[in-house]
Amino acid sequence: MALDSNDSEFTRLRQYNNFSIIDWNYEYSTFTKFNQARLHASSTLQRFIYTNLRWIILISASFLMGVITILIDYLSNWLHGLRFNVCTAGFWKTSKTCEESSLLDWSSSLFKFIHGNSLKIVSNFFVYISLSICFALAAAFICVKYGTYARKSGIPEMKLVLVGFYIKDFFQIRMIIHKTISLILVISSGIFLGFEGPLVHISCGVLNYIIDLFPNFTNANHAIKRELLSSGIAIGIGLAFNAPIGGVLFGLEQIQSFFPIDKLMWNAFICSTLSVTFLQKLHPFRTVEVNKSFEVNLKNNWLYMETFPYMFLGLICGLFGILFNKLNIHFAKMRRSRIGKHDTKLQIIEVLAIVIITSLVSYPNFLTNLTLPELLENLFTDCHEESTSPICQLTSTGEIFPYKSVGLLLFTTLQIFLLTSYTYGCSIPGGVLMPSLVIGGLIGRLIGTILEYIQYSHPTASLFLSCHNENKQCISAASYSLVGAGSFLAAVTKMNVTVVVLLSEVTGALTYIIPIMLGVLFARFLNDMMLDNSIYELWLIASGQPYLASNLEDNLSKCELATIGSDKLMVDASQLSVLYDDYMITLDTLIQMSSQCPSRYGYPVLKSKENPQLIGHITWYEMSLELEKVKNDSIVSMDTVVQFSSKEPGTYSLQHLLTPINDLYIISSSFNVLTVYEIIDKLKIPNLFLCYNNANYQFKGMINRDDLIEMVNEVEVDKEFGTDDMLPTV
Secondary structure, three states: OOEOOOOOOOOOOOOOOOOEEOOHHHHHHHHHHHHHHHHHOOOHHHHHHHHHHHHHHHHHHHHHHHHHHHHHHHHHHHHHHHOOEEEOOOOOOOOOOOOHHHEEEHHHHOOOOOOOHHHHHHHHHHHHHHHHHHHHHHHHHHHHHHOHHHOEOOHHHHHHHHHOEEOOOOOOHHHHHHHHHHHHHHHHHOOOOEOHHHHHHHHHHHHHHHHHOOHHHHOOOHHHHHHHHHHHHHHHHHHHHOOHHHHHHHHHHHOOOOOOHHHHHHHHHHHHHHHHHHHHHHOOOHHHOOOOOOOOOOOOOOOHHHHHHHHHHHHHHHHHHHHHHHHHHHHHHHHHHHOOOOOHHHHHHHHHHHHHHHHHHHOOOOHHHOOHHHHHHHHOOOOOOOOOOOOOOOOOOOOOOOHHHHHHHHHHHHHHHHHHHHHOOOOOEOEOHHHHHHHHHHHHHHHHHHHHHHHHHOOOOOOOHHHHHOOOOOOOHHHHHHHHHHHHHHHHHOOOHHHHHHHHHHHOOHHHHHHHHHHHHHHHHHHHHHOOOOHHHHHHHHOOOOOOOOOHHHOHHHHHHHHOEHHHOOEEHHHOOOEEOOOOOEHHHHHHHHOOOOOOOOEEEEOOOOOOEEEEEEOHHHHHHHHHHHHHHOOOOOOOEEEOOOOOOOOEEOHHHOEEHHHOOEEOOOOEHHHHHHHHHHHOOOEEEEEOOOOOOEEEEEEEHHHHHHHHHOOOOOOOOOOOOOOOOO
């Protein structure tokens, strides 16, 4: 009888190396047979439980994430306000929930013995910058010391995971706890980062933890687990912006997946709706709801003549969004070369420098002392006669140009633009969506304020005559802030429908959907023409990760790929580590082969040297695990002959590791590279096999996904996947 470590073809769990792509067909086939066998041997009640266990998992994750988000929101708001003042009526109260008479700055509470305005200002600033530094350093220490994947955003890695890549420890519950704590500290420190990206990672981690509590449901199946994890993206974005539909659409626009869109949409819709409902009903601090819906005070409809300013604003924000992406990637490469991947001291010093600079330039500025949601709320609100905001210095007579308001908006725009472009990607968690909305909102508010001044100073001009006769305001600076926010976010993330729906949900400004769409249209058009990648894709490409964009057929700069034959991309059989099923290979031979450098191509299995007929393929990682097990067991002699396609007495069979030829994807060498791209992208597979044009499958060579990525992205794929600190571990 042949020696074999596993005789069950359909119950064997396939093992995957870190940052390798799963075999979707094998996973689905295995789960289908497992599910059929389980249902056949179950009672009616058990079948009912198995069928509906999916919803128990998703609803539980939605509820738990609602509670976690409330916790993150309360603690971050409380600690953020604690840098400026303390509530004497209750230390646990936030700045918004505390009565104004009980809210005292530190010079009036802790430093009562200090007299003189100058000394009071110094004492308040001392507490402010000390707490900011403590919060930021604590977050950096947690991330650097306890978890690589606790850093940065989390969305780029989720794009890889849902495509099918296996990332070890990315959803580890300890990592999620570390990220949650450090995220609270980062927001509290006043650093210009959002929490929507990390909240996506946290949501998926919580969902993964709950899935693992029911091992019999998925049977550790990677494909089914990814179907469920896709809902975590909608949960995270929906909770971050209090916008359930926006969360669903974000997942559809940003995420590529093998499974059908209807599964992604329905699961995401249920989860996003429930999680936001739990958040709104359970939040005990009604005045500090997470990014509460910003009410846009727009009393008048927009004018047709404003169409061109809105389009111009979309172009301006599109250009600045593209510049932001390029600047951020430039800083990331500079950080990688000067700080490195493993120098933890320099990483912590970098965070220290960031928080000190941010605190110094933010303290005198009223706008940057607010949280990002509060700042966005100010930008999205029109001025009125009782307004005390420093951005409301324009008088209704228009006699004096609002230099202070324009100067403050310009300075704040440059401040947040530069600091966020550098900070996003350092060794702390943080997202880019909320800062992008704020930067775009500032640009739009700046242009809107100037246009308001033009109307006030020329009220009888033909464009504004109807408004003058009706004694009302035509130009709304808040509407330009709204359009600018959407345009800048579209340029940074390369999204369109999601941005429009998200802003409509957040603000309720349904009247301004068309202006938002115009701005997003022109900003997205500029990205397609000049960059053609979102900031998440730029991170994956620049850090050498095996990411393949799904829109190559629309990229005019890559049209030459349609004229290049697949044989130019093929690795010839003579250059591969080929195994022959001819009774000539022993276990010792395999051990020597596998001890060499890991092969991305694995091992094509051929019939013999004389007859190189392809019969299957074995991955390097599974082969290495099997041989390591054989060596450790010391039961089988190393001189034993290995068989790959059969189980014969006296041999050691590796048939259970073999992917048979019927499950491989074989193409003709006459295919062009663009067709190869379409096959690999749509089917989410790691390898294509080329055979000569005959019925005997005479092996010619292989095309690996990484080779295609290197040709398309013109950058080498990192051979040490998962070790690159530049990757934003989202």
